[in-house]
Amino acid sequence: MTTLTQSTTWKALKNHTSQLPHMRELFAQNPQRFEQMSVAACGLFLDYSKNRVNDETLKLLFSLAKEAKLSEKITAMFNGDVINNTEQRSVLHTALRSKATQTIIAEGANIVPEVQQTLAKMAKFVGSVQSGDWKGYTGKAITDIVSIGIGGSFLGPKIVSQALRPYWRDGLNCHFVANVDASSICEKLIHLNAETTLFVMSSKSFDTQETLTNTLSAKDWFLAQGASQQDVAKHFVAVTSNVAKATEFGMDANNIFPMWDWVGGRYSLWSAIGLPIALLIGMDNFIALLEGAHQMDEHFVNTPIEQNMPVIMAMLSVLYGNFHGAQAHVILTYDHNLRGLPAYFQQLDMESNGKSVTLDGTDVDYSTGPVIWGGEGTNGQHAYHQLLHQGTALIPADFIMPLQSHNPLGKHHDQLASNCFGQTQALMQGRTYDEALAELSNSPLDDAQIALIAKHKVMSGNKPSNTLLMNKLTPTTLGALIALYEHKTFVQGAIWQINSFDQWGVELGKQLGNDVLDRIGAKEGATQLDSSSNALINLYRQGQL
Numbered sequence: 001m002t003t004l005t006q007s008t009t010w011k012a013l014k015n016h017t018s019q020l021p022h023m024r025e026l027f028a029q030n031p032q033r034f035e036q037m038s039v040a041a042c043g044l045f046l047d048y049s050k051n052r053v054n055d056e057t058l059k060l061l062f063s064l065a066k067e068a069k070l071s072e073k074i075t076a077m078f079n080g081d082v083i084n085n086t087e088q089r090s091v092l093h094t095a096l097r098s099k100a101t102q103t104i105i106a107e108g109a110n111i112v113p114e115v116q117q118t119l120a121k122m123a124k125f126v127g128s129v130q131s132g133d134w135k136g137y138t139g140k141a142i143t144d145i146v147s148i149g150i151g152g153s154f155l156g157p158k159i160v161s162q163a164l165r166p167y168w169r170d171g172l173n174c175h176f177v178a179n180v181d182a183s184s185i186c187e188k189l190i191h192l193n194a195e196t197t198l199f200v201m202s203s204k205s206f207d208t209q210e211t212l213t214n215t216l217s218a219k220d221w222f223l224a225q226g227a228s229q230q231d232v233a234k235h236f237v238a239v240t241s242n243v244a245k246a247t248e249f250g251m252d253a254n255n256i257f258p259m260w261d262w263v264g265g266r267y268s269l270w271s272a273i274g275l276p277i278a279l280l281i282g283m284d285n286f287i288a289l290l291e292g293a294h295q296m297d298e299h300f301v302n303t304p305i306e307q308n309m310p311v312i313m314a315m316l317s318v319l320y321g322n323f324h325g326a327q328a329h330v331i332l333t334y335d336h337n338l339r340g341l342p343a344y345f346q347q348l349d350m351e352s353n354g355k356s357v358t359l360d361g362t363d364v365d366y367s368t369g370p371v372i373w374g375g376e377g378t379n380g381q382h383a384y385h386q387l388l389h390q391g392t393a394l395i396p397a398d399f400i401m402p403l404q405s406h407n408p409l410g411k412h413h414d415q416l417a418s419n420c421f422g423q424t425q426a427l428m429q430g431r432t433y434d435e436a437l438a439e440l441s442n443s444p445l446d447d448a449q450i451a452l453i454a455k456h457k458v459m460s461g462n463k464p465s466n467t468l469l470m471n472k473l474t475p476t477t478l479g480a481l482i483a484l485y486e487h488k489t490f491v492q493g494a495i496w497q498i499n500s501f502d503q504w505g506v507e508l509g510k511q512l513g514n515d516v517l518d519r520i521g522a523k524e525g526a527t528q529l530d531s532s533s534n535a536l537i538n539l540y541r542q543g544q545l
């Protein structure tokens with residue numbers, strides 16, 4: 001049994017949460033609830049008043065954070081202490097968005113100069129590709145980027161590029177290839193011209209099966225279009241921490257952008273892994289993205305926990321996961337360009353906090369990371385919101401919306417906003433049986449039918465949600481928003497005393513996948529695995545059912 005569940009605060013929270021009234025009543029009791037339970041930081045505004053909390057709940061949650069030594073843990077991360085204890089690594093993605101004047105030590109050396117040098121190298125490269133000075137093998141400018149990578153070396157660049165579509169510079173397009181399924185790369189290449197295509201291969205380890213296979217196929221395609229081996233340097237660049245392996249693979253040394261062990265894959269979009277983003281939006285906008293994240297870092301480090309946005313959001317998630325039995329959390333973006341963000345936060349949170357032992361190897365006796373999922377509003381309102389309103393699972397929600405649209409058109413944005421706010425209201429207040437009956441008062445149905453339908457229209461309400469607003473979706477606000485969720489994830493991990501920065505589960509997937517590949521490659525002979533795996537491999541070898 002861990003000490004966490006034995007603490008007085010934990011027990012007090014358990015007792016307290018079971019006695020809290022419905023949110024309707026909490027709102028009725030306190031007209032100042034919105035003012036008291038909202039916070040602004042770094043261009044973002046968080047309304048957390050529609051949560052199952054009162055002053056006492058918040059006090060207990062913040063006590064839990066203090067008892068977990070949260071401030072010390074934040075300092076340790078920003079100072080470069082080796083907090084990823086299973087891989088013996090510092091966790092310093094925050095250094096990637098630090099100021100050039102800062103000194104940040106990892107493994108005994110100041111890492112800020114190499115971060116700045118890499119940004120300068122990126123700026124030079126981005127400038128030459130965007131201006132057309134960087135020429136392909138027939139002397140033409142680049143028109144298309146193909147970004148090859150997977151996991152953290154894919155999702156960040158893809159989602160941020162999609163989110164910042166209004167900032168794309170003219171003349172360049174980007175295509176993302178992650179899956180080893182050949183359909184992914186083939187369906188992109190078929191539309192491209194090798195003379196004007198640049199491949200950015202992103203792999204921290206330079207050892208990931210999917211990325212290596214897709215890069216080799218891209219190179220074969222490039223050569224098959226009439227280019228020669230000497231032309232490869234004009235069309236292939238790599239981002240990696242394994243420079244030796246990239247060089248051995250045949251990447252031109254000048255075309256390798258470094259990254260480092262102290263950057264976790266899912267935290268790496270701020271490094272040269274963000275190169276496809278910078279190529280699309282320009283280096284000035286990429287720097288603005290870093291600046292937004294830096295502002296959130298400063299807020300996180302310097303703000304008392306009671307007003308600290310990432311801490312508040314994290315403690316609310318702890319509340320629902322550990323004291324209300326919530327197993328999932330939904331991210332609802334009321335912005336078409338942010339439609340990919342739920343998937344990005346899913347990777348960030350689930351790869352970080354999907355853990356079941358504490359840092360010292362003790363089995364946890366409480367829930368850790370929930371299932372993170374979500375989608376774009378208003379689309380989801382016509383689908384899975386039904387379960388949010390009337391299902392049996394409690395799923396706290398984050399609604400994210402900019403106040404201003406990049407495409408102000410007629411009444412579109414008013415409707416988007418009214419749906420967003422209407423949903424949070426409906427989730428909170430629900431509908432009582434009497435209200436449902438009143439709505440049916442003019443119905444031609446008989447009393448028995450009205451009573452039945454009223455029962456089906458009842459919504460318990462008391463469903464928690466956060467509303468996160470920003471003026472407009474810009475590189476700076478997006479940087480702050482992503483850093484907010486990074487730190488939220490960190491705080492939850494700190495409370496649960498887990499290592500949020502390793503991923504042994506997904507590593508096992510990589511290992512077993514390679515093992516099975518060897519057995520498939522052997523074409524025949526007993527595979528000596530379990531009966532299901534043996535049979536599936538044999539069916540695959542046969543090639544048909």
Ligand SMILES: O=P(O)(O)OC[C@H]1O[C@](O)(CO)[C@@H](O)[C@@H]1O
Nearest residue numbers: 151152153203204205208265506
């Ligand atoms: O950048 P790499 O080394 O190719 O790894 C890709 C991804 O693979 C993982 O290690 C596991 O899937 C992720 O954490 C990482 O982002």
